[in-house]
Amino acid sequence: MRDSQPDADGPRQDVLPGGLAGTAVVAGLKIVSYVINLDRSIDRWHHIRDQANRLGLVVERVAGVDAQKIGPLEQLNYNKKAFVRGNGRPMLPQEHGCYLAHLKALQTFLASDAQCAVIMEDDVELAGDLFDRVKAIHETAPYADVTKLLNHRAVMFRKTAQTTAGDLIGKCAFGPQGSAACYLVTRQGAEQLLIALREIRFPFDIALERAWATKVRVYTVKDNVLNLSVRALDSQIADRARYRSIKLRGYKRIPTHIFRVVELVRRVKYSLT
Secondary structure, three states, X not given: OOEEEEEOOEEEEEEOOOOOEOEEEEOOEEEXXXXXXXXXXXXXXXXXXXXXXXXXXXXXXXXXXXXXXXXXXXXXXXXXXXHHHHHOOOOOHHHHHHHHHHHHHHHHHHOOOOOEEEEEEOOEEOOOOHHHHHHHHHHHOOOOOEEEOOOOOOOOEEEEEEOOOOOEEEEEOOOOOOOOOEEEEEHHHHHHHHHHOOOEOOOHHHHHHOHHHHOOOEEEEOOOOXXXXXXXXXXXXXXXXXXXXXXXXXXXXXXXXXXXXXHHHHHHHHHOO
């Protein structure tokens, strides 16, 4: 069981006896789990924390990065030219905040003594068997630096392994799969991601998948280990109308189309290795 201690800045943290916040030990594997949550969305944290308590899970909150509070130094890591070429539009401030929040979660993980981390956004629906399945995934594919546990799609999935819990692990030849709402990362993977993703050229969910560019060994499950909750319907980044309003039009999108064809070829090649 966990002891609950109040946060000095508001939200309560759930900790194991002895003060190891957010850490679970499953048959010798020390796993830390983080939920990224904005201070202004504390109701989301309360919901997922209470759900974790009911399920007997251990979770720790990592404060999200408010887009309105990103300083000039943090803005320097945004490569606007590369972002527009790759995505056909400029980056939204909320995407910048999301990206920095995931980097913050990776840094927090490396400051712990855990072997693996499950990093989640606050719009997932927890499951009681999360850590058991994560342990089986890590034991089955210890070579994976990152394993995506939740995706919007898994098209042209190529299986490389199957866990004792029945989860299929592999790669997809078509993408992007979408979503960085839940993924498993090792210490080596976190270290490599922090180096490879220092410069922002894509939204974080797309950047996370680009193993062919980052050299981080990224795999995925065929069927989601966790799913999105109803809270995901209320996006904290932007709605479709906002995305459409900033997209490049006509001939200005030609470099993006060319880039995406090249990306598809590189993705297919990676999926076959």
